[in-house]
Amino acid sequence: MAVTRSDKPAPARAAAAKRALGADLGLTADDLLEMYRLVALARAVDERMWVLNRAGRIPFVISGQGHEGAQVGVTWALQKGKDWIAPFYRSIATCLTFGMTARDILTAQYATASDPSSGGRQMPGHYGSHEHNLVSVSSPVATQLLHAVGLALAAKIKKTGQVALTIMGEGSSNQGDVHEGLNFAAIHKLPFIFVVENNGYAISVPLARQVAGSSVAQRAAGYGIPGVTVDGSDVLACYAAAREAVDRARAGDGPTLIEAIVTRLTGHSSDDQQTKYRSEEELAADKAHDCVPTFRAQLADAGILTPEEEARIGAEITAAVDDATEYAESQPDPQPSTAMKWVYAEDWPSETPPAWGLGTPAEHPAESEPSEPAGEGVH
């Protein structure tokens, strides 16, 4: 059984109230514990993905490790079930915070028929859920910015009060769609938020070779909108920045650009070896800025995360990740008989199946030989 927010723990302790961490932001101790649970859950799910990859159970991983704090902090400022997010391939914590479960994330890794993101059609990491207002992710980068701008346009025209937010890395932020979309959103003062999770690398190319001036946030000035830089390992600072952006958006004051400086604790993907282009010192420095222990220590120091609480949340997360793994392992593959569905909203006679037909039911991979771990591939 996947963990949901309704499973959250008992009310805050007196110790939390005394220090009142986050009180200036309107966050309760319960909020903070739940935010911590989401950060830690995203990390645990992510780590499990790598274990499964190295064990030959899943062919490919693309990771969000180092990004979780920024993702939970930012997403917490939005209204779940109302606002929109167009995420990207590292958005595991974003998706969990907006309502997806550990099972949803792991069935995507196994590409099962029950994978809610795509029914096993897309590579892992391409999450999406209409139920949770998470727009389907594709592989061309930065295209989703325009979809969020369009959602913001629809919200403005229909006067729904919704905010649309998109997220990508700083490498993706160089795409032309970003310029076109920011310009349009700023002209029309759309309720739109652009979050850049700057981990310093576009696969192997460092920031200095991607971003002139080394700041994406500074580019906001060109559109006449606020651009703020925030420490991505500081969950509450990310929440504060996003809350301000949401307030501006809902008030009709237009878009905001938030650049969260995060770390990339893994290679670009399971097919990348980042020690080839990053020094040990740099990797160690990134690890020292890991958002998970940073947030854990902050909450512990504030007396909100007691050792008992930490143990309880940890056990809950382990159970959720184990459950999600078992569940995903047990789920059947999609059948070729479904592979021509949903090209269009209805079937069309002219979209004929191939000469070899629509196949016979495939064996479930759990019953067949494990595939070889992926080598140096296209990613």
Place this chain on the structure above:
Amino acid sequence: MALRTFIEAVREGLREEMTRDENVIVLGEDVGKKGGVFLATDGLWAEFGDDRVIDTPLTESQIIGTSIGAAIGGLRPVAEIQFADFIHPAFNQLVSEAARLRYRSNNGYGAPMVVRAPYGGGVHGALYHSQSVEAFFTHVPGLKVVIPSTPYDAKGLLRSSIRDDDPVLFFEHKKMYRSVRGEVPDGEYTVPLGKAQVTHPGTQVTVIAYGLMAHYALEAADRVAEDGISVEVVDLRTLRPLDKETVLDSVRKTGKCLVVYEDNRFGGYGAEVSAIVAEEAFDYLDGPVTRIAGPDVPGVPYNHVLEEWFMVNPEKIADGIRKLAAY
């Protein structure tokens, strides 16, 4: 019934759909006060206002990408690309995003939107105001491609396209905007997507065409009738999904098939139609499936002598029919 030019029918279709459904919006370059460079949206801004008739910056990718998002958000965007020649910056948004959204999300999302664009040559538009771009998009499952040839079909197909739950590319031959007139009913009607029409019945040769070429094919049919050749003209109207039944029924009857298109010959849309006919009507064919299509140069040249050389016209089609009929 009223007599309408092609562009009047497009404009009426837009206006009536915007009146019927407040979720229908129009966006593109100069579509507002100016009413579009061809005046397809003339009067809509005055009637429906800034929110629903949006002048965009010169950003084709944004026009299409924003339309996708707006469609997800419950609107029915009708985007105008000023000339089909300028749709290429939006290729990624159309092919990677709009076309694949439903499939990749296993029907979680769709992109109900229309992209209108004037296409075609014969108007002194040269390389970058004359292109036929349909083959780039008919190749892509998930997109629908419509090219009407009459005011009646333009209005009826535009209505169906706006009401469709998938992305529709709606190409309008700019030479037809004011040169083609036709009867359009006063009341509401639609023309279904995915249905071709036999516009000239005949028995000896099938000519398959769309857009401006559907008119030229009719003229060619009249010319060769003087030579005693009976031609059946099929106007495809929707290129994808293709109405294979109407095409194959005609070819099985006549035994000969000529495919006409204005685009470059090599790899053009008509090549696919030819392949389908060759594969699925082989037993009925009394001659090779042939094509009359634009020459394989990178664009329509500007000089009028060169442009006339480039353009397929009724006489070039008639020659093709005569050769095939004699086979």
